[in-house]
Amino acid sequence: MQQPPSPLWTNASSRTRLTGTWRSAMPEYQDKPSPCRGACPVAGRIAEWVRQIELGDYYGAWLTLVDNNPFPAVAGRICHHPCEGACNRQQLDETVGICSLERFVGDMALAEGWCFPEPAAAQDQSVAIVGGGPAGLSAAYQLRRRGYRVVLFEERGQLGGLLRHGIPAYRLDKTILDGEIQRIIDLGVEVRLQSGIADAGALRALHAEYDALYLATGASRPKTLPELDYEQPWVQDGADFLAATNAGEACELGQRLVVIGGGSAAMDVARTARRLGRSVSVLALEPDALLPAQPIEVAEAREEGIEFITGAMLQAVESLGDGLKLQCVRVDFQQGETRGTFSVEPVSGSGFVLSADAVVPAIGQDADLARWDGLLDSDGPVVRTDAQWQTSRPGVFAGGDLASMDRFVTQAIGMGKMAAEAIARHADPLQPGAVAANGSEVPFAEINTDYHPLAGRLQPGNLEVEARLRTFDEVQHPLAQDEAIAEAARCFSCGTCIYCDNCYFYCPDMAIAKLEHGYDVKSDYCKGCGLCVAECPTGAISMGQE
Amino acid sequence: MELINYNDEELFQPGHVACAGCVEALSMRVILNTVGRDAVATVSPSCGAVICGAYPFSATKIPVFHTTLESGAASASGIKRALLSQGKPDTTVLCLAGDGGTYDIGLQALSSAAERNEDILYICFDNEGYMNTGGQKSSSTPLAAVTGSTPAGKTTRKKNLIEILAAHRIPLIATASPSHLNDMAAKVEKAKALRGTKVIIVLIPCLPGWGVADNAAVKTARLAVESGVFPLFEVEDGVHYTLNTEQRTQSVNSYLAQQGRYRHLSAEQVEQIQADVDAEWQRLLWCAAGR
Ligand SMILES: Cc1cc2nc3c(=O)[nH]c(=O)nc-3n(C[C@H](O)[C@H](O)[C@H](O)COP(=O)(O)OP(=O)(O)OC[C@H]3O[C@@H](n4cnc5c(N)ncnc54)[C@H](O)[C@@H]3O)c2cc1C
Ligand SMILES: Cc1ncc(C[n+]2csc(CCOP(=O)(O)OP(=O)(O)O)c2C)c(N)n1
Ligand code: SF4
Ligand code: SF4
Ligand code: SF4
Ligand SMILES: [Mg+2]
Numbered sequence: 001m002q003q004p005p006s007p008l009w010t011n012a013s014s015r016t017r018l019t020g021t022w023r024s025a026m027p028e029y030q031d032k033p034s035p036c037r038g039a040c041p042v043a044g045r046i047a048e049w050v051r052q053i054e055l056g057d058y059y060g061a062w063l064t065l066v067d068n069n070p071f072p073a074v075a076g077r078i079c080h081h082p083c084e085g086a087c088n089r090q091q092l093d094e095t096v097g098i099c100s101l102e103r104f105v106g107d108m109a110l111a112e113g114w115c116f117p118e119p120a121a122a123q124d125q126s127v128a129i130v131g132g133g134p135a136g137l138s139a140a141y142q143l144r145r146r147g148y149r150v151v152l153f154e155e156r157g158q159l160g161g162l163l164r165h166g167i168p169a170y171r172l173d174k175t176i177l178d179g180e181i182q183r184i185i186d187l188g189v190e191v192r193l194q195s196g197i198a199d200a201g202a203l204r205a206l207h208a209e210y211d212a213l214y215l216a217t218g219a220s221r222p223k224t225l226p227e228l229d230y231e232q233p234w235v236q237d238g239a240d241f242l243a244a245t246n247a248g249e250a251c252e253l254g255q256r257l258v259v260i261g262g263g264s265a266a267m268d269v270a271r272t273a274r275r276l277g278r279s280v281s282v283l284a285l286e287p288d289a290l291l292p293a294q295p296i297e298v299a300e301a302r303e304e305g306i307e308f309i310t311g312a313m314l315q316a317v318e319s320l321g322d323g324l325k326l327q328c329v330r331v332d333f334q335q336g337e338t339r340g341t342f343s344v345e346p347v348s349g350s351g352f353v354l355s356a357d358a359v360v361p362a363i364g365q366d367a368d369l370a371r372w373d374g375l376l377d378s379d380g381p382v383v384r385t386d387a388q389w390q391t392s393r394p395g396v397f398a399g400g401d402l403a404s405m406d407r408f409v410t411q412a413i414g415m416g417k418m419a420a421e422a423i424a425r426h427a428d429p430l431q432p433g434a435v436a437a438n439g440s441e442v443p444f445a446e447i448n449t450d451y452h453p454l455a456g457r458l459q460p461g462n463l464e465v466e467a468r469l470r471t472f473d474e475v476q477h478p479l480a481q482d483e484a485i486a487e488a489a490r491c492f493s494c495g496t497c498i499y500c501d502n503c504y505f506y507c508p509d510m511a512i513a514k515l516e517h518g519y520d521v522k523s524d525y526c527k528g529c530g531l532c533v534a535e536c537p538t539g540a541i542s543m544g545q546e
Numbered sequence: 547m548e549l550i551n552y553n554d555e556e557l558f559q560p561g562h563v564a565c566a567g568c569v570e571a572l573s574m575r576v577i578l579n580t581v582g583r584d585a586v587a588t589v590s591p592s593c594g595a596v597i598c599g600a601y602p603f604s605a606t607k608i609p610v611f612h613t614t615l616e617s618g619a620a621s622a623s624g625i626k627r628a629l630l631s632q633g634k635p636d637t638t639v640l641c642l643a644g645d646g647g648t649y650d651i652g653l654q655a656l657s658s659a660a661e662r663n664e665d666i667l668y669i670c671f672d673n674e675g676y677m678n679t680g681g682q683k684s685s686s687t688p689l690a691a692v693t694g695s696t697p698a699g700k701t702t703r704k705k706n707l708i709e710i711l712a713a714h715r716i717p718l719i720a721t722a723s724p725s726h727l728n729d730m731a732a733k734v735e736k737a738k739a740l741r742g743t744k745v746i747i748v749l750i751p752c753l754p755g756w757g758v759a760d761n762a763a764v765k766t767a768r769l770a771v772e773s774g775v776f777p778l779f780e781v782e783d784g785v786h787y788t789l790n791t792e793q794r795t796q797s798v799n800s801y802l803a804q805q806g807r808y809r810h811l812s813a814e815q816v817e818q819i820q821a822d823v824d825a826e827w828q829r830l831l832w833c834a835a836g837r
Contacts, residue, residue: 014561014605022566450768451547498547505550505727506764508571510560525560529567530761537547 019509023528027503027521028544032439032495036098039086041406041414042068042075046083046098047496047538053101053488062109065102066116069413070141070184071134073110073176076103077476078167079410080294088494091444094457096491097479104484110179116187120147125211125427128153130197133161134409135216135400137184138416139423143214144187146424151210152189155196159185161218162401163409165243166265168272169472174246200375203396212395212423215376215383216416219365219401225260227314228361234324238269238362251276254357258283258326260314262291266362267298270306273360275472280306281354283326285333285344287311300475303465309354313344317359326354340405367402381405389419390426397423442495442539451502451537458487497540503532552731554579562605564597567760569724569767570671570750571597576727577640577669577748578606580734585638586625587611590618590652592644593678593752594671610642615651618643619659622666630665638667638738645672645686648747649705656745660714663742667734670745673752674704681755689822690815692807693755699810703822707747708781715784716743721776723749725768729778729790749776757806769801774827779834787833798823 034047045064052061065072079099087095127143129136132154144150158164159181163172185191197203197217207213222237224230230237236253238261245251255278259270262284270280282301284291288310291298302308311333318325330350334343369378377384377392383403385391391398399415401407425431461477462468468475479487503519504512511526512519533541557578564571570593578585587610589595595612599605613621622641629637643652648670659666675693676682683693685705692699711719717740722730730748737744751758751766758766770776771791775798778790798820802808811819 012602012604014559014563014599014603017561017563017603019561019563450765500547500549502550505552505554506572508564508568508575509562509566510554510556510558510575522560527566528760531567531569531572531764534761535764 018524019527020511020522020524023523023526024546025528025530025543026523026526026546027528027530027532027541029497029519029521029541030439030495031497031540032442032542034492034494034496035086035088035441035443036083036096036494038441039082041082041408041410042417043414044068044083047491047493049105050096050098050101050488050491051493051496051498053105053484054491056485058105058108059112059114061105062114063117065105066109068417069410070116070138071106071180071409071413072102073106073180074134074163074172075410075413076100076106077172077176077474080408088442088444088447088492089452089490092449092452093454097457097459097487100458100460100476100479101484101488104479104481106180107176107478110176116141116145116183119145119187122149123147123427125149126151127212127214127423127427128206128210129214129216130203130206131161131216131218131400131402132156132159132191133216133218133400133412134163135218135402135412135416136161136214137181138413139214139216139397139399139420140189140416141184141187142417142420143423144184144189146420148424148427150189152191153195153197153206154191154193155217157193159191159193165246166239166268168242168246168268170271170275170468170475171268173474198371200372203372203375207393207396212397212426214416214419214423215372215391215396215398215402216400216412217368217371217402219367219407221366221368222361223364223366225314225361225363227316228359229317232319234319234358236358236360238265238360239365241269241360241362242272245272245276251278253278253360254323255279256323256355256357257281257360258354258356258358259360259362260284261362261364262286262293262310263362263364264293264297265364267293267301269360269362271301271304274304274306274469281356282306282308282310283312283314283328283354284308284310285313285331285342287333290333290335300462304468305465312352313346314359315346315351324356324359326356326359328352328354365401388422388425389415390422395426397426439495439542446539446542447492447494448535448537452490452492455486455490457490458483493538493540495539498538500537502535502537503541506531506535548728550727552576552580552727555582557583557607559605559607561603562597562599564593565753565760567753567763568593568597569763570594570673570748570752572764573671573722573724573730573748573750574598574642576724576730577734578608580731581608581638581640581667581738583608584636585640586629587640587642588613588618588622588625590643590647591615591678592642592647592671593673594642594644596678598642615647617655618647618652619655619664619666619668622668623659623662623664626665639665641666641668643668643670644676644678645670645674646676646684648672649686649707650684653710657710657714660711660716660743660745663716665741666743667737668743668745670707670747671750672747673750673755675752675755677752677755681752689819690808690811691756692810711745712781712784714743716745717741718744718780718782719784720744720746720780721749721778722746723767723771723776723778725764725771726778726790733780751805755807757809758804762804766801766804769796769804772796773798773801774823775801777827777830779830787830787836789830789834794827
């Protein structure tokens with residue numbers, strides 16, 4: 001028989017006292033979205049894959065990346081990286097170098113020959129994609145991995161769209177592009193090159209053969225300047241100039257070039273021309289501070305010896321025997337209400353003359369909407385689509401530069417992904433929709449920065465200017481492995497649990513239980529102090545209301 | 547990020563009645579689990595006594611003997627000697643006390659035990675006042691801090707107990723903070739392996755006593771360490787000083803600003819406290835360099 005406990009000794013465990021009744025709020029594990037993710041055009045799970053890099057799980061990081069974007073090595077080079085502009089860490093010191101980390105993983109995948117996981121079991125439906133640029137390829141990838149039959153029709157002899165014939169090799173080495181495209185094709189996408197879908201009739205006929213169409217033909221028609229006679233041998237449009245150089249053709253233009261335009265395409269034209277040994281001036285309407293190109297592109301162009309004449313406009317060209325005289329005038333440039341709109345007023349008496357041998361206008365491209373006349377409605381300069389990226393013709397979806405003025409590569413990739421999801425739902429309405437991340441984005445104030453010591457960003461270096469002018473080698477160096485790990489360690493992992501156990505150890509009431517994957521709050525004992533929340537380094541827990 | 551890595555064997559149990567967010571309970575958790583099962587504790591009247599449990603409840607998985615406020619170290623010494631005569635030399639005897647029970651009312655017993663170098667591990671939970679009885683000042687209360695018995699702010703400095711203890715040349719005196727749990731566990735581990743009198747002073751920002759938010763005691767303790775108000779260091783054999791944090795990264799004001807008990811301070815007073823901390827920090831550096 002058990003002895004009755006001695007009345008002299010404390011014998012009851014405090015466990016019988018349920019201090020959870022003291023509480024007015026209880027912590028909740030939420031795994032909230034990070035602000036970088038919200039700003040990312042492909043909604044990449046950045047906090048997750050950056051953490052995987054930090055832990056040395058590069059393959060895992062790549063799988064997380066390619067869930068939303070099959071082009072990490074491309075995006076890691078040329079994405080305009082709005083994620084970095086939203087990064088919480090810039091409120092402590094500097095933004096995390098997300099883009100260079102993405103390149104690190106993308107390059108490793110190519111070097112190691114990693115392949116996508118096998119596609120899902122074959123579906124009955126088939127989808128035709130028209131246009132093999134980033135939007136079309138992204139949609140093809142997302143549909144193929146879901147098991148659909150995908151046939152891609154491309155007008156040109158090679159895939160890639162502007163990635164191939166627009167963006168110069170010194171920013172995107174073509175072997176990188178080839179590698180990432182080949183991986184998509186290897187998933188079983190059927191590719192028909194030199195197979196343009198010329199007009200509305202051809203599109204209608206195509207639609208009869210497929211369950212759905214995705215249209216991503218880009219914006220291929222250059223905007224033109226009325227002051228220029230495009231028939232002259234000394235005028236070449238920027239898009240043609242870049243396409244020719246990218247195709248390895250010799251440049252026929254003279255020695256002194258004037259590039260017209262202040263955007264990214266103009267920078268690419270100017271810098272390409274420098275590499276071809278030309279002397280180059282850029283003539284832009286905008287004053288320096290308002291140039292639409294990224295500041296880094298302008299800075300690098302200046303380093304390469306390109307002259308900028310900003311806040312000025314071409315009025316007329318005089319062709320003399322030994323060159324051109326460009327009549328120009330200073331302008332008063334006013335930005336409009338909406339992005340891309342502006343007004344210019346010539347400043348009287350400010351005329352000046354530029355001497356040159358050739359003029360290369362690079363002032364933007366329009367989508368060719370006339371092709372689809374009578375079949376698809378348009379919405380101003382682009383094809384009209386609804387929230388599901390479906391055009392006015394049911395079953396025909398569109399995206400990329402054709403359907404949007406957000407003209408960036410990762411925007412096109414993101415649109416391709418969203419359309420693929422919509423097409424899958426169109427094919428099978430029972431498909432689950434995309435899972436929305438829960439809760440609102442983690443603000444900087446929810447990050448306990450005591451766990452994140454100050455550490456400046458690791459910027460990958462650039463090729464020296466002299467070497468840049470001799471070749472088309474990539475300007476930006478990659479991050480070395482130790483640099484990538486160090487840079488990844490700077491990420492706060494906003495809203496994502498890193499299983500650090502801080503919440504478990506900082507609870508004075510032993511009210512956090514460790515589970516196999518994650519944690520649980522023991523409501524019997526949690527007093528609701530919030531120490532676990534305060535000492536969480538990532539903002540993955542918050543106090544809920546009771 | 548440095549991960550916390552002591553092993554929690556559940557020697558400290560939930561259901562205790564410490565205030566929500568109390569880092570004395572948090573520190574108790576680290577200390578009991580680091581010392582392990584082969585231990586006996588004494589506890590003087592204090593918040594610690596309440597946390598360990600009032601009869602018939604106990605939050606600890608080791609025996610705890612409640613002593614008078616004067617006699618913590620003497621009682622612990624007696625228990626240690628009894629264990630020795632039972633042939634249990636390896637059982638750790640913990641002596642848990644508040645600052646009132648250490649700096650003031652229990653000082654005589656502690657000094658005597660230290661002079662005899664009794665084999666006990668003495669933990670002072672220093673919340674800088676008599677907090678369990680409603681928040682009166684002790685000789686550990688810092689200059690200018692408001693308590694129930696110093697409503698306009700204390701007019702004298704905090705007693706330097708470490709120097710008093712150092713004069714006894716005991717094997718180890720150390721400071722510890724609930725913001726640095728690995729450091730706390732390492733010091734307990736080290737003290738456990740040494741024979742003789744070991745004293746660890748743990749800074750405990752008291753939520754109601756200091757006017758600190760329920761979720762902010764760890765942060766406040768961290769600021770105390772980072773501002774140099776409460777440096778983490780060790781003194782071996784009364785003479786060898788080792789600083790565990792070699793740099794100050796916060797101003798004293800960032801620490802003071804967390805707390806209601808300093809809300810009334812003028813800019814001059816803050817400057818004076820900063821100057822005191824600077825001078826004490828220089829002295830510590832000097833001590834550490836001379837070892
Ligand atoms: C010079 C330049 C530099 C740029 N640099 C950057 C940069 O650094 N970062 C960035 O984010 N964005 C940049 N952009 C923008 C980016 O390239 C585009 O937003 C993006 O490529 C759009 O993708 P898309 O798939 O919609 O179209 P595209 O890339 O234009 O691809 C369209 C594809 O459709 C094919 N096609 C066209 N018509 C037909 C048809 N009728 N039938 C079949 N196929 C057809 C085309 O041949 C092409 O392959 C740059 C653009 C230019 C012009
Ligand atoms: C000789 C004596 N005087 C007064 C008391 C009443 N008393 C009980 S606990 C306590 C406060 C002790 O303060 P401290 O040691 O700092 O512990 P804290 O409550 O702050 O944790 C006092 C004054 C007592 N028990 N014995
Ligand atoms: S710190 Fe990391 S998770 Fe947070 S916004 Fe920046 S990149 Fe994203
Ligand atoms: S630290 Fe513990 S008691 Fe405090 S809120 Fe978190 S789970 Fe509850
Ligand atoms: S404290 Fe650490 S383990 Fe706990 S939720 Fe936050 S990240 Fe996850
Ligand atoms: Mg006290």
